[in-house]
Amino acid sequence: MNIYSAISANKYKTWAIMLLFVLVITTVVYVFSKALGYGLGFAGIALIFAGITSIGSYYYSDKIVLTTTGAKEIKKSDNPELFRTVENLCIGDGLPMPRIYIINDPSPNAFATGRDPKHAIVCVTTGILTILDKSELEGVIAHELSHVKNFDIRLMGIVAILVGFIAIAANLFMNQLWWGGFGRDREDRNGGAQGIFLIIGIVLAILSPIAATLIQLAVSRKREFLADASGVLLTRYPEGLASALEKLTRDPHTLKSASNATAHLFIVNPFKGKETKQLFASLFDTHPPIEERIKILRSM
Amino acid sequence: MNSTLIIVAVILVALGGFLWFLYNSIIVAKMRVSEAFSQIDVQLKRRTDLIPNLVETVKGYAKHEKELFEKVTEERANLVSAKGVAEKAEVNNQLSQTLKSIFAVAEAYPDLKASQNFMELQEEISDTEDKVAYSRQFYNSNVLDYNTKLKVFPNVIIARLLNFQDAEFFGATDEERKPVKVSF
Numbered sequence: 001m002n003i004y005s006a007i008s009a010n011k012y013k014t015w016a017i018m019l020l021f022v023l024v025i026t027t028v029v030y031v032f033s034k035a036l037g038y039g040l041g042f043a044g045i046a047l048i049f050a051g052i053t054s055i056g057s058y059y060y061s062d063k064i065v066l067t068t069t070g071a072k073e074i075k076k077s078d079n080p081e082l083f084r085t086v087e088n089l090c091i092g093d094g095l096p097m098p099r100i101y102i103i104n105d106p107s108p109n110a111f112a113t114g115r116d117p118k119h120a121i122v123c124v125t126t127g128i129l130t131i132l133d134k135s136e137l138e139g140v141i142a143h144e145l146s147h148v149k150n151f152d153i154r155l156m157g158i159v160a161i162l163v164g165f166i167a168i169a170a171n172l173f174m175n176q177l178w179w180g181g182f183g184r185d186r187e188d189r190n191g192g193a194q195g196i197f198l199i200i201g202i203v204l205a206i207l208s209p210i211a212a213t214l215i216q217l218a219v220s221r222k223r224e225f226l227a228d229a230s231g232v233l234l235t236r237y238p239e240g241l242a243s244a245l246e247k248l249t250r251d252p253h254t255l256k257s258a259s260n261a262t263a264h265l266f267i268v269n270p271f272k273g274k275e276t277k278q279l280f281a282s283l284f285d286t287h288p289p290i291e292e293r294i295k296i297l298r299s300m
Numbered sequence: 301m302n303s304t305l306i307i308v309a310v311i312l313v314a315l316g317g318f319l320w321f322l323y324n325s326i327i328v329a330k331m332r333v334s335e336a337f338s339q340i341d342v343q344l345k346r347r348t349d350l351i352p353n354l355v356e357t358v359k360g361y362a363k364h365e366k367e368l369f370e371k372v373t374e375e376r377a378n379l380v381s382a383k384g385v386a387e388k389a390e391v392n393n394q395l396s397q398t399l400k401s402i403f404a405v406a407e408a409y410p411d412l413k414a415s416q417n418f419m420e421l422q423e424e425i426s427d428t429e430d431k432v433a434y435s436r437q438f439y440n441s442n443v444l445d446y447n448t449k450l451k452v453f454p455n456v457i458i459a460r461l462l463n464f465q466d467a468e469f470f471g472a473t474d475e476e477r478k479p480v481k482v483s484f
Contacts, residue, residue, distance in 0.1 A: 084427050091339065092434035234437075 021162040028208050032173045035201035049168045058157040062113045062121055069257040071101035071123050089142050092234050093149055098122045107253035111265040112144035113153055120148040132244050139241030142231035143267055152223045159216050166212040170205040220264050221288045228293055232300055242297040249290045322458055329446040333467045336439035343432045351376045354421050361412035365405055372398045385468040436470045443467040
């Protein structure tokens with residue numbers, strides 16, 4: 001798959017996810033407004049809230065991430081070897097050269113951000129540069145560039161908008177139920193049908209934000225696998241990334257500057273040791289289990 | 301009567317639109333192939349630019365390797381004047397081999413090996429080698445895409461009618477895939 005077909009496949013998938021989300025959202029909003037006996041007014045409010053916060057984070061997420069993680073931009077003369085690695089892989093993928101940042105932290109990790117290939121940023125820690133050899137580093141950088149090539153940052157941004165929308169809508173609904181007209185003018189409305197919608201509404205208000213988050217995390221894990229695969233397609237050397245992942249998990253350092261909000265960006269989970277083995281808990285992981293990623297890479 | 305005409309007209313327009321779309325998608329793929337090829341050219345140019353420098357540097361220390369210098373200069377000229385994918389790939393492979401022997405010869409001259417200039421050049425050339433390899437990979441993936449486009453139905457009909465030709469892959473020997481590297 002070259003860059004062009006990867007992009008178009010990604011676009012179809014994005015549309016499929018959007019469609020699924022729109023269906024979920026329409027159902028949720030319909031039930032909520034029926035239950036409250038309102039029009040679609042509050043759906044509008046929820047959309048505006050979710051829109052503003054998410055569009056903001058879409059355009060500024062790179063700056064926010066770079067500031068909170070304390071990353072510094074470097075020039076070619078600062079680390080020619082790293083620069084060349086990125087340069088070469090970009091040529092192989094037909095991507096423009098991204099900006100390169102370094103986090104001064106012994107914990108080995110890396111991430112990519114930026115809303116499209118022209119604004120892409122690849123960031124690595126000093127730890128990863130010390131422990132990986134050339135072919136391993138190539139594997140990691142190719143994985144990150146694949147996120148850029150596949151427009152994953154944009155995809156996850158759109159998903160985040162929709163998740164945020166559902167969360168806000170559910171919140172507003174519960175607030176309305178609690179503080180709003182529920183007790184006051186309940187008699188005015190036609191009781192029976194509304195009662196059913198009320199119950200469904202409450203169930204949805206509790207379940208839909210969880211469901212939306214689960215979809216979001218599932219998408220995130222799928223994109224990790226895809227980035228592993230298309231990264232290997234670029235380097236033609238699965239063992240490089242596999243042994244890099246092994247080294248990254250074996251390293252005991254955790255990345256201090258990472259937070260829950262930025263954890264999903266990194267190539268491996270920056271909070272090590274918290275990974276859980278239970279099936280249910282693994283639904284809430286942003287990354288697929290490393291062992292599984294390595295197993296798939298080794299079978300390529 | 302009238303409605304049959306309309307139906308026929310609609311079918312014709314739809315068919316025409318479809319053919320238009322197919323034709324354009326083939327052309328776009330073809331443009332991508334030639335763009336990717338010009339990327340290889342950029343890297344090959346970088347490489348040919350480095351060679352005179354290398355020859356000068358090595359000459360200063362190893363005067364007796366005249367044959368080798370002549371060979372590499374000649375092959376460099378061949379690469380500059382080479383036309384077409386197959387020829388460029390061929391000449392490029394030869395040049396890679398000769399560069400390798402130059403680096404092998406350098407082993408015998410400790411002063412040369414230790415020279416800062418030589419080490420930098422060696423690194424540059426090895427990097428350019430990698431860049432050529434990657435740009436070739438990008439080119440070949442575009443060629444694959446284009447050639448597939450020509451062969452699937454219904455594109456194959458248009459491709460045959462308008463006589464579209466398969467694009468050529470930029471070949472590489474296994475030997476050449478390995479970067480030029482000299483161990484000290």
